[in-house]
Amino acid sequence: PTNTATQSSVSSASITDDQFYKDVINGLTSSPKQLESKYFYDANGDKLFQDLMNCAEYYPTNCEMEIFTSRTAELAKAITGNGDAFDLIELGAGDATKSSHLLSYLIENKTDFTYLPIDISGNVINYLNITLPVTLPGIKITGLQGEYFDMLKKAASISKNRKVVMFLGSNIGNMPVTDAEEFCRELRNNLSEGDMVLVGADLKKNPKTVLAAYNDEGGITKQFNINLLTRINRELGADFNTFQFDHYAMYDPETGACKSYLISLAEQRVNVGEEAVDFQKDEYIYMEISQKYTANQVSEMAERSGFKPVSQVFDNKNWFVDAIWM
Ligand code: AVI
DSSP states (O other): OGGGOOOOOOOSSOGGGOHHHHHHHHHHTSSSEEOOGGGGOSHHHHHHHHHHHTSTTOOHHHHHHHHHHHSHHHHHHHHHTTSOOEEEEEETOTTOTTHHHHHHHHHHTTOOEEEEEEESOHHHHHHHHHHHHHHSTTOOBOOEESOHHHHHHHHHHHOOSEEEEEEOTTGGGGSOHHHHHHHHHHHHHTSOTTOEEEEEEEBOOOHHHHHHHTSOTTOHHHHHHHHHHHHHHHHHOOOOOGGGEEEEEEEETTTTEEEEEEEESSOEEEEETTEEEEEOTTOEEEEEEEEOBOHHHHHHHHHHTTOOEEEEEEOTTSOEEEEEEO
16 A cells, blocks of 8 residues: 555655644654554555565465455456446555456456546556556556545546445555544545445454464564654654664454554653654554454445445455445
């Protein structure tokens, strides 16, 4: 999810006007301290996330990839409808590795659709606009760079076609349950009768499997979290000593919440711009939630936010679901 990254440019005079700065100060002066995981994805964070997706313990990407490569026909059948032209919108498209399998299948089967990837990163959109017509000849693509809901409104204004919105990768899990539901409700409000969504969600499973994915032996998840401190140092002129923080992940099988924290290893003061932030030894910064659901809970979320669950497609291990709602 190169997608959720918010690029900040702080070279101008007033760093304090910058949204990244405001969010960081707000988080670090809250009790308990917290940082927003959407800021993980600077260039180095993108690279670390790539490394994570390739590490043995991090299963969600492989599971969803299996769905997109081996259950493609089912996905296509569920979203295609009566054959009329439709718009296939992807929120946070990234490099579209998973969705390109579906796109390729739809093109081969002469399905009339336009692909509209939405991403906050202009680089991502340029890349897709240039590369997809080469790798998927015949694709109709209109990349939209910006915030999800702004771009959804724009998509609705440029085409009246039926819409199918994909939100993959368990990105929904990076919101607490109530926020996720609110997000789905807003999504529903931005869609019309007959439109659909395809949501990828990571499922509850053996707690050790979940925990290992967020606490990998190689320490990539640790680096991924610590990288946000490095980013704050670089972009906001802070002086975090990254060696004085450790990564702690926990998974609660009852609630399905997998949470990551950074733990201060010493009593220390960190300067961020004009603010001094004091840490107790062993104090934590809450970094990220990766919420896990049961398949039923995914359907309940659909219903609570105004959708109707249509079908669910699972990987072979039943570790991940791509759910289709109307
Ligand atoms: C992007 N998102 C779905 C990932 C996840 O699994 O929550 C981010 C991540 N955090 C740690 N590892 C991966």
